[in-house]
Amino acid sequence: xxxxxxxxxxxxxxxxxxxxxxxxxxxxxxxxxxxxxxxxxxxxxxxxxxxxxxxxxxxxxxxxxxxxxxxxxxxxxxxxxxxxxxxxxxxxxxxxxxxxxxxxxxxxxxxxxxxxxxxxxxxxxxxxxxxxxxxxxxxxxxxxxxxxxxxxxxxxxxxxxxxxxxxxxxxxxxxxxxxxxxxxxxxxxxxxxxxxxxxxxxxxxxxxxxxxxxxxxxxxxxxxxxxxxxxxxxxxxxxxxxxxxxxxxxxxxxxxxxxxxxxxxxxxxxxxxxxxxxxxxxxxxxxxxxxxxxxxxxxxx
Numbered sequence: 001x002x003x004x005x006x007x008x009x010x011x012x013x014x015x016x017x018x019x020x021x022x023x024x025x026x027x028x029x030x031x032x033x034x035x036x037x038x039x040x041x042x043x044x045x046x047x048x049x050x051x052x053x054x055x056x057x058x059x060x061x062x063x064x065x066x067x068x069x070x071x072x073x074x075x076x077x078x079x080x081x082x083x084x085x086x087x088x089x090x091x092x093x094x095x096x097x098x099x100x101x102x103x104x105x106x107x108x109x110x111x112x113x114x115x116x117x118x119x120x121x122x123x124x125x126x127x128x129x130x131x132x133x134x135x136x137x138x139x140x141x142x143x144x145x146x147x148x149x150x151x152x153x154x155x156x157x158x159x160x161x162x163x164x165x166x167x168x169x170x171x172x173x174x175x176x177x178x179x180x181x182x183x184x185x186x187x188x189x190x191x192x193x194x195x196x197x198x199x200x201x202x203x204x205x206x207x208x209x210x211x212x213x214x215x216x217x218x219x220x221x222x223x224x225x226x227x228x229x230x231x232x233x234x235x236x237x238x239x240x241x242x243x244x245x246x247x248x249x250x251x252x253x254x255x256x257x258x259x260x261x262x263x264x265x266x267x268x269x270x271x272x273x274x275x276x277x278x279x280x281x282x283x284x285x286x287x288x289x290x291x292x293x294x295x296x297x298x299x300x301x
Contacts, residue, residue: 003286004242004247004248004249004250004289005030005031005249005250005251006031006249006250006251006252006253006282007029007030007031007033007063007250007251007252007253008024008029008032008033008252008253008256008278008281009032009033009034009035009211009252009254009255009257010024010034010257010261011034011035011037011261012034012037012051013037013038014260014261014262016261017051017054017261018054018058019274020257020261021054021055021057021058021060022058023274023275023278024058024060024278025058025059025060027278027279027282029278030059030060030061031060031061031062031063031250031252032060032061032062032063033062033063033065033252033254034062034064034065034066034099035065035066035254036065036066036067036068037068038068039093040089040093041092041093041095048096051097052096052098061098062094062097062098062099062100063099063100063209063250063252064099064100064103064152064183064209064252065093065094065097065099065101065103066103067087067090067094067102067103067104069083069086070083070104070108070109071087071104071133071137072110072132072133072136073109073110073111074109074110074111074112074120074124075109075112075120075123075129075132076120076124076128076129078132078135078136079136083110084136087136087140088140088143091140091143091144091149094147094149095149099149100148100149100150101149101150101151101208102140102144102149102151103152103154103209103211104151104152104153104154105153105154105156105158105162106153106154106155106156106161106162106167106168107129107133107158107159107161107162108156108158114158115158117158117159118160118161121159121161126161126170129161130171130173130174133174133175134171134172134173134175134176135174135175137151137153137174137177137180138176138177138180141175141179142177144179145177145179149179150180150181150208150209151175151177151179151180151181152180152181152208152209153168153172153180153181153182154183154184154185154188154211155168155182155183155184155185155188155189155192155199157188157191157192163188163189163192163194164189164192164194164199164202165182165184165199165203166202168182169182169206172206181206181208181209182203182206182207182208183207183209183211184196184199184200184203184210184211185210185211186210186211186213186214186228186233186238187211187213187214187215187223187224187225188211190214190215190217190218190231190232190233191215191217191221191223192218193217193218195234195237196233196234196235196237196238196241197234197237197240198241200238200241200242200244200245200247201241201244201245204245205245207245207247209252210251210252211252211253211254211255212228212251212252212253212254213226213227213253213254213256214226214228214229214230214231214232214233215233216231216232217231217232224267225254225255225258225259225267227253227256227277227280227284228253228284228285228288229284229287229288230280230284235284235285235288236288236291236292237292238288239288239289239292240292243292251285253285256277256281257274257277257278258274261274
C-alpha cells in the first residue's frame with residue numbers, strides 16, 4: 001500500500017500553536033500549511049523567527065501557505081502597483097518560512113464583491129481576463145522559482161470559471177511558467193457538485209497541492225472542513241485517482257482542526273480535541289488508501 005506523506009494546516013497566530021505542533025509531531029507529521037496571516041516579512045521578523053524556531057523544535061517544515069491577497073483588483077485592468085507590492089510581500093513571507101507552494105484563489109478580485117465576480121469577468125471577456133491573470137502570475141512565478149516555490153490556483157465557488165480545473169486550466173496555460181499549477185480544494189468541489197476523484201483525473205500533472213477536507217455537499221451548503229470520511233466525498237475513488245495520475249504528494253489537510261484551530265467554534269461543539277481530529281483524519285485517510293487498492297468482489301451486494 002502506498003502511503004503518501006501527510007500534512008496539516010494550522011494557524012501561525014493561534015493560541016494553541018505549540019500544542020498542535022506537538023500533537024502533529026507525536027504522530028509522525030513533518031509538514032504543515034499556514035493560512036493567510038498578517039505578519040510583514042520586514043517588520044515582523046521576530047514573529048516569523050519565533051514560528052520557525054517552534055517548527056524546528058517539533059521537526060516541522062512549512063509546505064504551503066495560503067496567500068492573503070487576490071491576484072487582480074478588477075477583471076478589466078492589470079494588477080495595480082499597490083496590489084502587486086502586497087502580492088510580492090506575501091511571497092517573501094513564504095520564502096522566509098521555507099514553503100514550497102503559494103496558494104491563490106482563482107478569479108477572486110480585490111475590488112469586486114464575490115457575487116459580482118462572474119458578471120465582471122463576462123464584461124471584461126474571459127480570454128482577456130485569463131491572459132491578464134496569467135501575466136500577474138508569470139511575474140510572481142519568476143520570483144517564486146528562485147526560491148523553489150510553485151504558484152497554485154485553488155478552485156472556488158464564486159463563478160463558473162473558478163469552480164473546476166476546466167476553467168482554471170486556461171489561466172495556468174496563460175501564465176506560461178513551469179512552476180504554476182492547480183490545488184484542489186475537495187470541500188469546494190463537493191459543494192459545487194463535482195466529483196473530487198474526477199477533478200483529480202482531469203487535473204493530472206497540473207495537480208501540485210491539495211486542500212483536503214470533507215463536507216455534506218450542496219444539500220447542506222456549508223464548507224464544514226471536517227475530517228475525510230465524515231461527509232459525502234468518495235475518498236476511495238479519490239485515492240485511486242491520486243494513484244492513477246501518480247500524484248507524489250504530500251496530501252495536505254486544510255481546516256480540519258477547526259476555524260482558526262478553535263475547538264470551541266468548530267463543527268463538533270468542543271467535544272473533539274485537536275488530538276481527536278488529527279487521529280480521525282489520519283486513521284480515516286490511511287483506511288481509504290487501503291480500500292482504494294482493493295477491487296470490489298463480484299457477486300457481493
